[in-house]
Amino acid sequence: MSKVTSSDFAQAQATxxxxxxxxxxxxxxxxxxxxxxxxxxxxxxDGPLAQKFRGEVWPQASRDLDNMRSSLEQLQQQVQKVLGNIMAAGGK
Incomplete structure (x- = not known):
C-alpha cells in the first residue's frame, strides 16, 4: 500500500x-x-459580421460552453475525490 501525504496547502488549493x-x-x-x-x-x-457570428461563431462557441460545463462536472467529481483523499491522509 502506498503512503499518502498531504498538507494544509493542498487542502486549501483543492477547496x-x-x-x-x-x-x-x-x-x-x-x-x-x-x-x-x-x-x-x-x-x-444585424449585418454581415452579425450574420457570421450567428451562423458560425456562436454555434461553435455555444457547443464549447456546453462541453465546458460537462468538463467542469467531471473536474468537480475529481476534485472532490482529491479533497477526500487529502482529508483521509490527515489534512486539516
Whole structure:
C-alpha cells in the first residue's frame, strides 16, 4: 500500500478549486451563454459580421460552453475525490 501525504496547502488549493467550480464558473458560463444568445438575435444586432457570428461563431462557441460545463462536472467529481483523499491522509 502506498503512503499518502498531504498538507494544509493542498487542502486549501483543492477547496479553492472546488469553490470556483461550484460557485463562480457555472455563473460565468451562464452569463456567456446569455450574452451570446442576445448577440445572435438580429433584432439586437444585424449585418454581415452579425450574420457570421450567428451562423458560425456562436454555434461553435455555444457547443464549447456546453462541453465546458460537462468538463467542469467531471473536474468537480475529481476534485472532490482529491479533497477526500487529502482529508483521509490527515489534512486539516
Amino acid at each position: 479553492k478549486m472546488l469553490s470556483l467550480i461550484n460557485n463562480q464558473l457555472p455563473g460565468l458560463i451562464r452569463q456567456l451563454n446569455s450574452h451570446g444568445q442576445q448577440l445572435s438575435d438580429p433584432s439586437h444586432w
